[in-house]
Amino acid sequence: MGSHAFLSMESYRKAVDGRISGTVDLVVDADTGTATVALGDVPTRVLLGVEGPDGGVVIYPVLTDTRSDGFDFELSAAPPATGYKLHYICDF
Numbered sequence: 231m232g233s234h235a236f237l238s239m240e241s242y243r244k245a246v247d248g249r250i251s252g253t254v255d256l257v258v259d260a261d262t263g264t265a266t267v268a269l270g271d272v273p274t275r276v277l278l279g280v281e282g283p284d285g286g287v288v289i290y291p292v293l294t295d296t297r298s299d300g301f302d303f304e305l306s307a308a309p310p311a312t313g314y315k316l317h318y319i320c321d322f
Contacts, residue, residue, distance in 0.1 A: 273320035283313035
């Protein structure tokens with residue numbers, strides 16, 4: 231694996247019916263990351279997706295660890311440029 235990014239800035243977060251969802255910007259050239267999110271409890275499920283810019287490469291996220299203060303993930307490739315976002319939904 232290559233670089234690792236710690237993501238603590240959330241650009242969007244919403245809590246509805248036992249779920250917390252949000253979006254964080256991915257770091258260029260980092261193929262692993264840690265999202266720090268005040269979840270309050272360890273989620274039972276986490277759904278991840280990556281959104282890229284028009285014409286960008288397709289990147290798939292894989293969840294590697296969950297905690298009450300966030301989660302770790304790996305990416306199929308490091309984002310080659312800015313504009314990539316990780317979307318998450320945590321279910322409790």
